[in-house]
Amino acid sequence: MTHIKHKIEQNMEQKTAIVTGASRGIGHAVAERFRSLGWRVITVSRSPIPGGCPRSQEHNTHVCMDLSDLSQIGQMVETLRPMLGDAKLHALVNNAGVSPKGPGGSRVNSLTTDMQTWQEMYNTNFFAPLALTRGFAQELSNARGSVVNLCSIAGYRVHPFAGSAYASSKAALASLTREMANDMAPLNVRVNAIAPGEIDTAILSPGTSHIVDTQIPLRRLGTTAEVADLVEFLCSERASYITGAEIPIDGGQRI
Numbered sequence: 001m002t003h004i005k006h007k008i009e010q011n012m013e014q015k016t017a018i019v020t021g022a023s024r025g026i027g028h029a030v031a032e033r034f035r036s037l038g039w040r041v042i043t044v045s046r047s048p049i050p051g052g053c054p055r056s057q058e059h060n061t062h063v064c065m066d067l068s069d070l071s072q073i074g075q076m077v078e079t080l081r082p083m084l085g086d087a088k089l090h091a092l093v094n095n096a097g098v099s100p101k102g103p104g105g106s107r108v109n110s111l112t113t114d115m116q117t118w119q120e121m122y123n124t125n126f127f128a129p130l131a132l133t134r135g136f137a138q139e140l141s142n143a144r145g146s147v148v149n150l151c152s153i154a155g156y157r158v159h160p161f162a163g164s165a166y167a168s169s170k171a172a173l174a175s176l177t178r179e180m181a182n183d184m185a186p187l188n189v190r191v192n193a194i195a196p197g198e199i200d201t202a203i204l205s206p207g208t209s210h211i212v213d214t215q216i217p218l219r220r221l222g223t224t225a226e227v228a229d230l231v232e233f234l235c236s237e238r239a240s241y242i243t244g245a246e247i248p249i250d251g252g253q254r255i
């Protein structure tokens with residue numbers, strides 16, 4: 001808190017980020033990372049921040065929204081825009097994501113996933129990032145901002161637990177990342193993706209320890225702090241010549 005005050009006292013511009021899916025896991029770690037750097041962070045998730053988040057409530061910076069619902073996605077930009085005081089958005093982190101599971105956490109495939117689940121999955125994992133990135137193009141441009149999309153290793157190899165709907169929605173998001181990096185470069189907006197392997201959050205399936213023992217050269221799960229490091233880097237000036245990339249963070253799992 002002292003360093004935030006210090007920055008404001010020094011008359012430095014306070015940066016703003018929007019992070020979706022920030023109630024837990026990777027999104028929560030990313031939001032906390034930006035806050036620790038003095039950024040103003042607007043968070044979106046299906047559920048309230050656990051135990052309440054006094055700082056968010058105080059500054060009215062958390063919005064509960066179900067991104068699997070197309071009609072809510074449509075209203076999302078209009079709901080969030082007034083929260084950007086100076087019409088500048090320095091970082092948009094499209095992190096919210098969902099992976100359907102069968103009984104006992106089993107894998108559901110392209111034949112066993114019902115069509116409604118396919119639709120909800122694509123709404124959350126693909127259409128929400130598309131709508132937010134398009135919707136805030138001007139505000140991102142005003143700040144020479146950066147977009148980071150959370151894809152997955154499952155987007156480019158068949159994963160033992162992630163279902164087909166999840167995997168294909170993440171592959172589509174990776175492709176969209178390249179397209180939008182190209183389309184938004186003239187606006188001075190960079191668009192990148194990261195592809196996590198097995199990160200220690202609630203989204204993991206019960207059998208993940210077997211993957212760690214047999215498929216991950218570094219023989220451990222990744223941490224949310226390690227992912228937050230990468231997101232922070234991609235949103236910083238240090239990454240000013242990186243756009244359209246999909247960076248794996250997987251302990252070597254893909255090799």
Ligand SMILES: NC(=O)c1ccc[n+]([C@@H]2O[C@H](COP(=O)([O-])OP(=O)(O)OC[C@H]3O[C@@H](n4cnc5c(N)ncnc54)[C@H](O)[C@@H]3O)[C@@H](O)[C@H]2O)c1
Nearest residue numbers: 021023024025026046066067068096097152198199201203
């Ligand atoms: N943890 C991993 O191993 C891993 C691996 C690859 C990719 N990812 C991706 O990283 C991102 C974060 O995953 P995580 O591991 O932190 O998962 P998590 O389940 O712990 O958190 C997911 C977050 O997304 C939000 N969310 C989910 N559905 C939503 C909806 N319909 N509307 C609004 N918010 C919704 C949840 O509220 C939560 O805050 C996801 O996109 C996920 O696909 C995670």
